[in-house]
Amino acid sequence: MVAGWFAGEGDGFRLLGTRCSACGSVFFPREDVRCRNPGCAGGELPEVALSRRGRVWSYTDSRYRPPSPYVTDPDLPWEPYALIAVELESERIVVLGQAAAGVTVADLTVGMEVELVLGVLHEDAETIWTTWHWRPTGVTQ
Incomplete structure (x- = not known):
């Protein structure tokens, strides 16, 4: 999990x-130093919870094993997965993430x-690395 x-x-x-208090720009990943909007003089950057739903903007297959820091077991065969770029419902920014299992x-x-769901990136005997996944609405895990 990325803190x-x-x-x-x-x-x-x-x-x-x-979200920048001066211009309203929303950032993900979060921005804690300065507003990234070049037309903004800057403001406070309070944390905001983002929309749990959005619409598929684009998608593709990931058919190769990504390099580090992506965590995989090199002794297991690679399993392709879908990547989805989602335009968030309220913020209208695009966030990339894996599709939910299946x-x-x-x-x-x-x-x-699609909706945001908690997912597992990788797990071993000591640790479960969590992340976010996207799942079409109306589909249960």
Whole structure:
């Protein structure tokens, strides 16, 4: 888990970003130093919970094993997964993430509604690395 990027469980699971108090720009990953909007003189950057739903902006297959710091077991065969770029419902920013387990590119269409769910990036005997995943609405895990 990347500290400060997401929090909660179940229906309370949310991505965490920041919003500039001067111009209203929303940032994910979070921005804690200065507003990234070049037209803004800057303001406070309070943490905000981002929308749990959005629409598929784009998607693709990940057919290769990503390099470090992505965590995988090199002794296991690589399992491809779908990557989804989602335009968040309220913030209108695009956030990239993996599809939930069992969701493939064949299940996705541009414009379909998806929701944020807690996912497992990798686990071993000592640690479970959590992350966020996107799942089409109306689909249960």
